[in-house]
Amino acid sequence: MPATVAGSPASYGPNLRALAAYLLVFQHIPIERSAQLITDLTGANVSTGWVSGVLGQAAEAVADSLKLIRALLTLGHVPHADETTTRIGGGRRWLHVACTERLTLLGLGPRSREGANGLGVLPEFRGVVVHDSLALYDGYPDARHQLCGEHLIRELTAAAEDHPDERRPLQVRWALAELNKQAKKATDQGLADIAPERALVCLESFHHEAAVGLSLHPRAPGRKQSPTRNLLERLRHRSADVLRFADLPGLVPSTNNTGERVLRPVKT
Structure with missing residues (x-):
């Protein structure tokens, strides 16, 4: 009997235990379905209790x-x-x-x-x-x-839909998208910075349109503000956190897609 297999009527080797841990932890398959899948593919009639017990073993192994x-x-x-x-x-x-x-x-x-x-x-x-x-x-x-640019793009799109007579949200959205495009271009070319002339156009548009948007959406009495006002205030007060990817192209991503x-x- 291999040393890796315990001496009990229903003992399985490390490969089967690894498969169970993979299905549960990486593929997020429920315990009962994992047990059924293992039985169907390997012929090993594992129980749900055994599959569940693999998690504790895996936790100890990866501590x-x-x-x-x-x-x-x-x-x-x-x-x-x-x-x-x-x-x-x-x-x-x-x-x-x-x-x-x-x-x-x-x-x-x-x-x-x-x-x-x-x-x-x-x-x-x-x-x-x-x-x-x-x-x-x-x-x-x-x-x-670095605030996720993908989230900001969606919020700006929603603001444009809520206020179809305004072009400010679309202009800010264009500036963010163009800066991201220029950051990727600089990275592909091995450059540490975005081309200054393109950066200037985008940054001026971003700050100007956000400021004008704030003037069109003054603060309401009380703490609760409209989604558009909250978004514009975030763009103004946290512009450094919104635009950090443009300051450090290739080092800081513009979105939280990885997470x-x-x-x-x-x-x-």
Whole structure:
């Protein structure tokens, strides 16, 4: 009997355990369906209890690797952060992620700074973190920020639809899209900066149109403002965090797509 197989009536080797962990953790297939899939493909009549038990074994096996991933993300330059809901045991839970193209750390927690802190990355992080505009990420003053341009583009498109008589949202959207195009062009050409003449045109359009938009949408009494006003204030007050990708082309991405791709299988 191989040393890797325990002496019990239903013992399976490391390859089958690895397959079970892969189906559960990477492909997000439920336990019962994973057991059925393993039986159908391999002929091993595994139980749901056995499949569930593999998770604990896998967690022990990767504990040191998780510590290394956490340290590398904390010491890195540009991680992505995101969050989404998932259902566990019939209840709704929040899943947080900190990741790069090569490193991923996931953790359950509340939809709050405490939940994001549970990953053990952002509290000590000192680089540029890419994220959406969720307020919890504002609580990391030692980090620099890049707000997801894809989210901003969608919000600007919605503002244009809400106010079809205004061209300001479309002009700001054009400026962001053009800056992103120029940043990619500079990166492809091995340049450290966007061509100054193109950057000037885009930046002037961005700031001017945002300022005019604010004048057309004055603040309403009280704290609650319209989505368009909130968006325009964010573009003005956090312009450095919106446009950081243009200052550092090739180093800071303009979108949080990497973080969203990691979470998408959970939603699917």
